[in-house]
Amino acid sequence: MRAQEFQNTLQGPAIFAGVGVHTGAYTRVAVRAAPADSGIVFVRTDVTDRDNRVPVSGEAVTKTQLGTVIENAAGVSVSTIEHLMAAMVMLGIDNAVVELDGPEMPIMDGSSAPFVQILDRAGRRPQDAPRRYIEIIEPIEFIDGDKRATLTPSDHFEVAFEIAFDSAAIGRQRIDMVMDERAFRTELANCRTFGFLHEVEYLRSIGLARGGSMENAVVIEGDRILNPEGLRRPDEFVRHKALDAIGDLYVLGAPILGRFEGVLAGHGVNNQLVRALLASPKSWRYRTLVTELAQAV
Template sequence: MSPRLAPDRQHTLTAPAQFRGVGIHTGLMVSVEVRPAEADSGIAFLRTDIDDRDALVPARGEAVCRTQLGTVISNAAGVTVSTVEHLMAALSALGIDNAVVALDGPEVPIMDGSSQPFIEALDRAGRRPQAAARRYLEVLEPVEVVEDDKRVTLSPCDRFEMAFEILFDSPAIGRQQVDLALDESVFRRELADCRTFGFFHEVEQLQAAGFARGGSLDNVVVIDGDTVMNPEGLRRPDEFVRHKALDAVGDLYLLGAPLFGRYEGVYAGHGLNNAVVRALLARPQAWRLITLPTELAEAG
């Protein structure tokens, strides 16, 4: 495990973190190197397979261009990077403020469908504090987005809290809820290993539409009727809602700073997550950037 985080300092990696895997939607093999970056530079993705235009894509909420079955970001040159949410969740949980994610393809590898492989790669690389103070985004007023029966709310809180509720017709899932005060140790213990999921009857249609071409029982929990098809079964009885919370952690890190606030998601997904990020940023009176007082940082 990486050394203990200094919560009042920005952090980057000590050395590059490397991994390789298949993109769940494209089916392409992609190699990734998460590189250290200067203080105050934030998180950005660099498409090393593109050399005829700007290939750097900042990981920010306004850069999100699609949210169907994953979060896709793009830059002004039209360069895109897909399925960023699981890696962004790992970077958020480990307190990595500044990094360049260099990849030689259009999609972050799905690995095992969770954030755990990314956590392990980042741990191997290590992290180091930087001289610059870490800025947190503090929610000052509630912000809510609603779409039919789906809802996401961000409200004031003196820490980062995550509550999520899902409901599916399949008895393999049903109604599940999770409510956590999130920090690094809680994310590692409660969310990091929870995998993405899908339904067997949708596979053919998804693949015909250009999705799920790299999906398998090695990287997706697949439900067929009332049954989980994966031979090893579930990692947790409520793995499904915990993965949705993991997704939300990654989507919220596109705010560009760690959050002091409470997230509540009901039947939500990437689209509403990005909608609430944009809604918050569009209301300057509803948030502010703060640094931690020294005594609070030392108390952890």
């Protein structure tokens, strides 16, 4: 992996809009440049009576059912951030302000590919500050029954994931790869979220999945895939789970130098791993490559 030495923000604003998969609300979004060392901050422009800035952090995650939700001390929240977060970390965007006029990020086509295209159009601008990586120096693990997520030392960012479903449409799938910008663009970015038809019907009965459709998710009924176009990849399901995990890890505020492995994990387990890492400072350290390059000269 060719690690980047300096931080980046956007060259120009990235403007887009769409419906939220759970709220069904149409939301307009503008991703704008931000100063070095400011991280990713979401701003709810529709909230004017209290603090509407929601900085991303591991502790800011308050809900993980069917997506990652962050919330500030004033109770202002933003949901379903993980697909944009995955695109930003893998495209090397360290600092940005994400303005949106609703409670949920647009789902777009259910993958990160639209966000990659939007960020590409906006462009990337280097900044003077060195990029900080989270280097894993001791293994960290979170286990919940048969679900597991781990971070272990590695010279690269590696992602491995395994899922298993009774449905013959999915079965057992596993991927294991070194993950950099090129690999993300070609191997993961276009892999969509998925769900079972009976689950979608239940979620709608309790007020969720209002914006979900075969336009933005792979829908399975029994052993059949209902989407007329089928899958984008034979193992699209596990690849999307890996994409989710990359976005969920970026709430740490820095890219990772280490190996992530998830087994039957989801947003909740991913965030518990994030919290376990934050609670174990001996297991990781910040590392910048600028100092190392200067010493090598």
